Amino acid sequence: MTKTHETWILVADDDRAHRDMLRANLEHAGYSVMEVTNGSEAVKCVKTQHPDLVLTDMRMPEMDGLTAVREIRKIDERVPILIMTAYGTIENAVQTVKAGAYDYILKPLDMSVLLNTIKTGLEKRSEPETQSKLASDDYIAESPAMKDIFALAEKVARSEASVLLTGESGTGKEVLANFIQQKSARSGKPFVKVNCAALHDQLLESELFGHEKGAFTGAVAQRKGRFELADTGTIFLDEIGDMALETQAKILRALQQGTFERLGGTQTIKTDCRVIAATNKDLEAAVAAGRFREDLYYRLSVVPMRIPPLRERREDIPALANYFMEKHSEKNRKHMKRIAQEAMDRLVAYDWPGNVRELSNCIERAVILSLGDDITLESLPNNIKKTSSAPEGDLNIMEQAERSAILTALRSCGGNKSLAAEKLGINRKTLATKMQRYNISEE
Ligand SMILES: Nc1ncnc2c1ncn2[C@@H]1O[C@H](COP(=O)(O)OP(=O)(O)OP(=O)(O)O)[C@@H](O)[C@H]1O
Ligand SMILES: [Mg+2]
Secondary structure, eight states, X not given: OOOOSSOXXXXXOSOXXXXXXXXXXXXXXXXXXXXXXXXXXXXXXXHHHOOSEEEEESSOSXXXXXXXXXXXXXXXXSSOEEEEEEGGGHHHHHHHHHHTOSEEEEESOOHXXXXXXXXXXXXXXXXXXXXXXXXXXXXXXXSHHHHHHHHXXXXXXXXXXXXXXXXXXXXXXXXXXXXXXXXXXXXXXXXXXXXXXXXXXXXXXXXXXXXXXXXXXXXXXXXXXXXXXXXXSEEEEEOOSSOOHHHHHHHHHHHHTXXXXXXXXXXXXXXXXXXXXXXXXXXXXXXXXXXXXXXXHHHHOSEEEEOOOGGGOTTHHHHHHHHHHHXXXXXXTOOOOEEOHHHHHHHHXXXXXXXXXXXXXXXXXXXXXXXXXXXXXXXXXXXXXXXXXXXXXXOOHHHHHHHHXXXXXXXXXXXXXXXXXXXXXXXXXXXXXXXXXXXXXXO
């Protein structure tokens, strides 16, 4: 096989008849075709022949499509890979797109769809890499609750106070910690994150405070700890829920006196760092049960901030969903434009036990699964699809969200309508109309 200026497509499929059919159609459309019968041959072929595009079956002997995509990506970052999959293995197809395929196509193949998708893949390859439009530190706050939280966070950021972030898993504690650090006077200084739940006792202490050579088996060289690295900056103690009491005592001293020793060391080291801590555990209960030191709790929670679960601030869902649609479209080189209304209704109605993280995953999956411009109801997972979006009373979900936003705003402004309207970003007259419509009384 020698390559010329022609466009070469590598077809990987174990089914002979299917390969013949593809070859005939692709050659008819003006492409040159090379064939292999399994994934490992496909990988070898990419390495030696550099095809312009890879069209591979999902299920093959020796090496399946997913593994093949991963292996191909290791040797060639750019070659477009298109997966052929049967409906029953669609979830696997999603995995292959996450692994680096640019799209998948359903079997039985529709030739015009296949040729179009191949064309898109080849075009994408010649596009220059575009810079991401979305900064990684973007955040969404539409609900009054989240607006209040970010407003408070901005004020607190300027102080040196320790902040304790609580909230269920996936609510955005780390997002908020990043925000506070960025808005603080220490923003240009080190920002050191420690996941306290990932390590236990000795390893955690060594991570936090460092160790001298020979401090314990495996301590083959001296190592600086996170408190030392965070000096003059900020330390983020994530998932502080369950730590040994002894470790807690050392942390307290490091925060209160700004001093500690490395494990196995005698020299006292000084550190000046601001602390932000986070947990999804009920720390007050842990204090009551004697599992968390009360003094450390008070030292950490000078400013406590609780991020409500997503189901308590449904007004954020549409904005978050659209934000994730854009973000994941860009990442997966798709061009999704909107979320169909019936899909959005379900998203707003669903309870999101995994909070914003679950919403993000759900939208990523939908972006990958959707074939047109829209995220449709069909592309949502079954449990969400089945969520009843028939609300109590006559209001639809969006209206319910709006009603609850108005109530919250009025409550937080002591019933002052001008203030509440300002907070909601609508004028006073609109607020009055909406209050009437939603049957909200003046007091
Ligand atoms: N307000 C927001 N705007 C945009 N993205 C958000 C927002 N809140 C959360 N996310 C996204 O949701 C995901 C989960 O957020 P994050 O990691 O901050 O949650 P967490 O509370 O720290 O969760 P865990 O307790 O599981 O560690 C991340 O991908 C994050 O970028
Ligand atoms: Mg987190």
